[in-house]
Amino acid sequence: MSGIRALIVDDSAVMRKIVERTLRQGGVDMETVAEAGNGEEGLALLRRQTFDLILCDINMPGMDGLEMLQRMQAENLARQVPVVMITTESSESHVRSALMYGAQAYIRKPFTPEQIQERVLPLVTKA
C-alpha cells in the first residue's frame, strides 16, 4: 500500500494524535497527515489539497462534522474519498445523517485500536 494523504478533523489535538498513531500502528502507511480543529478548517484544507482518507469528529466548536459533510456534498468536494466518522455520538439519527451525507464508516469513541484498524484499513486498501 503506498502512502496515503489523510485529513483528521477533531477539536481535540490529543484525539487527532491518537487516531493518527493508531492508524500508523495498524499498518496504514500515511505519507502526510493534515489536521483541522473543526469543519470550517477541514473544508478549507479540502478546497486546497487532495486527500485519500478523511477522519472526522461530529461535536466540534463552530462547524460540526455533519455540517462539514453536507458542505462537502454541496461543493462536490472529495466525492471519491472515504470518510470515517469517529465520535462519541452514536444515536441512530447521527449515524443515519452521517451515512446520508457520505460517510462510509462510523466509529464510536471510546474505540479500540482493533476497531479503528478493522474499519479503516479496508477503505484505504480499496482506495
Place this chain on the structure above:
Amino acid sequence: MRDRAFWESASGKKGKYLSMALDPAIARTMNMIVAAPLLAANPTQALDAAVHEVFERMLGIPDVESSDVSLVIPSAISPLIPSLSENVEILMGTPKGSSSVGASLAQQMGWQQPVSAILGFAGKLSGACTMSAESEAVAVMSWHLLSPPLSLRHSIMRDLKRTDSGVCEWPHRGPYLLDDALLDAFGEICNMIAGGWKNRMPGLDSGCALSVPTIVSGSDYELHPVGDRLLVERIYHFCGHRMLLAIRCAATDDIV
C-alpha cells in the same frame, strides 16, 4: 428500500439489528459501524459502564472501583427512564443544598488543587457532566491516554507500574505541569464518559447534545443548573487515585 442492517454492540458481539430505510449502497456500509452500546437500567449503572469502557479501552486501566455519593431522580426526569418506574419513589428526593456537585464536593474531600472538566447537555436535558480530580490524578489519567504507545499500554501497566498491592503508579514524581496536552486529554476523557452515559440512557441517545469540554482549575466555583434535577455523583478509584463524576441535569419543557 428498507434494509436490515447489522450494528455491532459495544461488546463486539453480533446480534443487534436495526431497521432503517437505506439505499443499498449505504446499507452495505453498515457493517462498518460501531453503534450504540447496550442501554443501562439506571443512571448510575450507565455512568459506571461508561467509565469502565473509557478506562479500559482508551487508558488501558481495567481496574476501576466505584462508590456512590448520591443519586436523586426527580419526577420530571423519571419518564426518561421507564425501567426505573418501580424504583422512582425510592430514589426521588431533593439534593442536599445547591452546591454539592463538583467543586464543593472536591473541597469536602480535601483536594488541594482539583481540576474539573465540564461538559454541557442541551436538548432533552439541560445541565452538565463534571469530572473532577486532583492534579496528579488528572496527570495519571491523561498520561495513560497520551503517552504509551497503544500496543504497549497493557504491558507497561503489567510489567512496570504495579506494586505488590496491585496499585499502579504514575512513573513521574515530584512537581509536574498540567500542560495543554494533558488538559486536552482530560477533557476528552470526560467527553467520552459523558457521551457514553448519554448513549446508555433510554431516550437520551438522540435529541440530547453535548458541548465541547471546558477545563476549570481550583474549587472556587459553583454550578447553578435550574429546575428539577437528576443528580448522579460517583467516586471512582484507580491506580491509587480518585476522581469524582457528577451529572446534574434538568428536563427541558418538551419532555416533562
